[in-house]
Amino acid sequence: MGARSHASDAGTGLRPSGIRLFVDRPLAAGADVALDRAQAHYLRNVMRVQAGSALALFNPRDGEWRATLETVGKNEAVCRPVEQVRTPAPEPDLWLVFAPVKRGPVDLVAQKATELGVAALQPVFTRRTAVSRVNAERLRAIAVEAAEQCERLSVPEIRAPLPLDRLLAEWPLDRHILLCDETGAATGAAPPVAAALAAAATPAGAPWAVFVGPEGGYAPEELDAIRKLTIVTPASLGDRILRADTAAIAALACWQALLGDWGKQT
Numbered sequence: 001m002g003a004r005s006h007a008s009d010a011g012t013g014l015r016p017s018g019i020r021l022f023v024d025r026p027l028a029a030g031a032d033v034a035l036d037r038a039q040a041h042y043l044r045n046v047m048r049v050q051a052g053s054a055l056a057l058f059n060p061r062d063g064e065w066r067a068t069l070e071t072v073g074k075n076e077a078v079c080r081p082v083e084q085v086r087t088p089a090p091e092p093d094l095w096l097v098f099a100p101v102k103r104g105p106v107d108l109v110a111q112k113a114t115e116l117g118v119a120a121l122q123p124v125f126t127r128r129t130a131v132s133r134v135n136a137e138r139l140r141a142i143a144v145e146a147a148e149q150c151e152r153l154s155v156p157e158i159r160a161p162l163p164l165d166r167l168l169a170e171w172p173l174d175r176h177i178l179l180c181d182e183t184g185a186a187t188g189a190a191p192p193v194a195a196a197l198a199a200a201a202t203p204a205g206a207p208w209a210v211f212v213g214p215e216g217g218y219a220p221e222e223l224d225a226i227r228k229l230t231i232v233t234p235a236s237l238g239d240r241i242l243r244a245d246t247a248a249i250a251a252l253a254c255w256q257a258l259l260g261d262w263g264k265q266t
């Protein structure tokens, strides 16, 4: 659970704690919300926040609310939303489809993809995927903490892993694919990512997904299968071979800068 300095709650006399917590329950003025055990422990024992302090609660349906901590005990805490300070605002409709790598890098990918505004993380098993399972609970906890820290109003969905052939068979054909392909630079089959995204010329807000392969790369027949989909944009991230986690972060950053919400003039 991240903490960020918030403007002091001028006029309310509440001690601002700078803490934001994701609560997947309705937020409305005066309607008390019971936090879960981990959140109560965090407030009481880690951040030593006392009853009467102000904090922020958020979720994608209700936006962000200033709230007061009414009670905080060993395993329970109750907050009372006071006023909505941010209205709901969805992240761009962007998925990250990645072949899970070892624990450390995959945790990094979950955290960085959350900060980079991904709406869903879709682990996919490919021919050369090195791991056989994904700890969705752990990735979700990492995503919640990253969402709290980076001040987004939603938490990316951590989808159940799928084998690549099934994912492609069920792929929604309105969702464009940015295929990170390190094999195509030499043959020109994968143009530089900026040119590739510009050439895709998708309307603002169109759904996209970034595909990144496993440490060993996609098998040739897998690349062929992905390229067969009409909505695929192969792209090179330069001549250096990036680790899968690096490629995911770099590709997401490119997409946000060129097609996503980094271009928004705030």
Ligand code: SAH
Residues within 6 Å of the ligand: 179, 180, 181, 182, 183, 211, 212, 213, 214, 215, 216, 217, 218, 235, 236, 237, 238, 239, 240, 241, 242, 243, 244, 247, 248
């Ligand atoms: N085949 C590589 C390893 C793949 S790197 C090797 O022989 O070492 C893991 C994934 O990151 C790739 O499947 C690809 O999706 C992405 N990636 C890595 N470097 C890239 C680059 N320069 N351009 C595009 N994608 C890249």
